[in-house]
Amino acid sequence: MWTEVLISIDEAHAEDLSDALMEAGALSVSVEDENADTEAEVPLYGEPGMEPTTHAWQQSRLVVLVEAETDIEHMLDVAFDALDLPVPAFETRTVEAQDWVRLTQSQFEPIGITDNLWIVPTWHDAQDEAGRINLRLDPGLAFGTGSHPTTRVCLQWLASEMPEKLKGSTVLDYGCGSGILAIAAKKLGAGDVIGTDIDPQAVQSAMDNAVANDTEATFVLPDGMIDGATYDVVVANILSNPLKLLASALVSRVGQGGHLVLSGILERQTDELIEAYAPYMKMALWRADDGWIALVGQKA
Missing domain, CATH: 3.30.70.260 (ACT domain)
Known part of the structure; x- marks a missing residue:
């Protein structure tokens, strides 16, 4: 007591x-x-x-x-x-x-991203339904458990585009946090997947989560990135200010015909982010969720 x-x-x-x-x-x-x-x-x-x-x-x-x-x-x-x-x-x-472990676990239930994509904490029994993908992920030191709207909209975009239109695509998860977006992309049918983050703890967390999900994905600090490498899909779920500062760098990582997905943006920041990327790529609102939005663009 x-x-x-x-x-x-x-x-x-x-x-x-x-x-x-x-x-x-x-x-x-x-x-x-x-x-x-x-x-x-x-x-x-x-x-x-x-x-x-x-x-x-x-x-x-x-x-x-x-x-x-x-x-x-x-x-x-x-x-x-x-x-x-x-x-x-x-x-x-x-x-x-109190039993703090049990109390904490009780606050994190499985999260349905789409009908066929769920985030399931390891202490829950995952329903093994045909065609359903269960991402096993526990709350940890790195951002991204699927509960925040910014993560949800990115996952929803991947779930809507990856299985059919972009199957086999190379994917970069920039600011990967827990690695949830990279792992989901791989589970949804992506080819080579890499995630990067400036936080060593996030990189380690992402690596651990990939192992827990039996997923082949690479996670590195920024200096581990291959110079000049481009990807079919670049996803960056960070925040508006770094997204603006990184506009040129993120677009340079998108291959010809590739897609850029940005989130961590408040609805009121939509126009300023679109304007910040205008010199490099045309971005448009894809979806809003509880005051947050995702922008998506395709490199001509």
Whole structure:
């Protein structure tokens, strides 16, 4: 059993106080929006190259996890004194011991991408139906479990195009994360498939997922890419800012007549992404899902 301590704090002190609380004996500290789930809630997120400068809100709430027997008042005295701040009013709540593994697993059910393409966690029994492809994938360190709209629309495009029109095509999954798009492409009938990511953990995760799915796919860091190599299909599910910066580089990886699929783009960013790619390739909206979109283009 543990105790959570809830403290309201302003943006300027949230990060420093989190560090001070950890030094004073807290097991963990998370920073939340004090106005979460209200009309005053403020989004806080960034993109590669455009990270937020402060990981806190104007009015933040610290959720401090401690052992049940912790002298909370003493811990707070030590932490706030280190910053020369008075200890404010705070709340506590009990956290019951749980089977965290089972609780986490219960939050991830099989995901139907199309009628014949499913993402199935390894702890679930996959239904072995004729023509159905089950991608065995567990939540991990790398992005891409199939639950996010950006991943879904990319998978739906692959499922609609790969089995018949693009069977045997070479595929590049740029920013591969968990490797889900590359693995799905291979399962759907692609030829040689490669994925790349700047994160070594993502590359290792993708390799492990390929083995778990009995799939032949190559995953490398960017310096492992073959200079000048082009592909029939290039899929990049990252974020709008890096997609704009990488426009020329991504298009250069698409072979003549090949397809480029982009996602990680909010609907309101559609026109600016199309404009960013206009000098290199004509892109068009393919599908929207819950405020996110996929753009697709074909190299003339």
